[in-house]
Amino acid sequence: xxxxxxxAACFVFVFSSIALAQFPVIDVDQMKSKLEGKQKVxxxxxxxxxxxxxxxxxxxxxxxxxDIKSSSAKLPKEKKAPIIFYCRGME
Numbered sequence: 001x002x003x004x005x006x007x008a009a010c011f012v013f014v015f016s017s018i019a020l021a022q023f024p025v026i027d028v029d030q031m032k033s034k035l036e037g038k039q040k041v042x043x044x045x046x047x048x049x050x051x052x053x054x055x056x057x058x059x060x061x062x063x064x065x066x067d068i069k070s071s072s073a074k075l076p077k078e079k080k081a082p083i084i085f086y087c088r089g090m091e
Contacts, residue, residue: 031084042076044068046087057086 026034034041035057043060045052052062063071065087075083 026084031086034082034084040081042081042083044075044083044085046085051088060086 035043043057045056045060045062046065046068047056047062048064049062052060056062061074063074068085
């Protein structure tokens, strides 16, 4: 079974266009809808630990963008729950 993976719109600048071509990018309203929906969603905050500590979406786990590949063990093996990655975007 293929896992659904989404990128919140602010995450666009962290990943290459190749990665973005493989996964849909959602906006804030779509993300809110997914979080309020019946299906369980895993939210990954890809900002630095310090930024995560300053505030994050309730229930989000923190995996810094540069560590996503090496931290894949933090992601559930169960592939039914979609994953949404987000960050602060470009400044």
